[in-house]
Amino acid sequence: MEKILEDGLLSSDFLMKIHRICQMLKIEPDINLLIVECDTLKEFNELTKKPYSTGAVYVSNLIITQPFRILKAKGVFEETLLHEVLHHLIQKNFNLPEWLEEGFILYILGTKPNEISGKSRLYLQRFLSEVRYEEIPDLFDRYRILSSNGNN
Incomplete structure (x- = not known):
């Protein structure tokens, strides 16, 4: 996740949304997790067993995504990552x-x-x-x- 942030692939709005939601839920915005970008849609489907309509999957501190270029072309890159980061934050703090x-x-x-x-x-x-x-x-x-x- 750090590399994605360092490379400027996410807007400042992304982090602001995380902080706002964490404040509401009274949790720390700990986004220390690994993101694996698949090279192809086929690889994503083989790894996750999910249909192409699913952009990413979260499993215990790991987010597996479709190729970033595809998520960006669909206009859902940040939204998809934010969705999965929220799964991480929620599962870490709530049952x-x-x-x-x-x-x-x-x-x-x-x-x-x-x-x-x-x-x-x-x-x-x-x-x-x-x-x-x-x-x-x-x-x-x-x-x-x-x-x-x-x-x-």
Whole structure:
């Protein structure tokens, strides 16, 4: 992740969004993770077993992406990385149900239900029907992972 930031591949807005969301959730913006950019769509599909409509996948401190040039051509490079970084931050600090984690990320990034399909759409719709914006911090607190010394 550091290399991507150092190379200027992400806008300053990217980091501002992360910091704003971390403030809301009362967590540290620790984005120390590894990003693996696949060379081809075929390689991405073989590694992740995900369809080409999925731009990246997060698995325990690792983000596997389609080739950056393809994500940029689709106009979703930063949004895709931000989505996966949020999975990292949330899973590091909270033990959320899948629908709540994915629904929150889609919601906070401004995704509309008609822009997506499948489980993601169902999770976003559930989030929109069950969670009010002002309830998010308290709701997440119920799922917070406490460190061994009792602090987060």
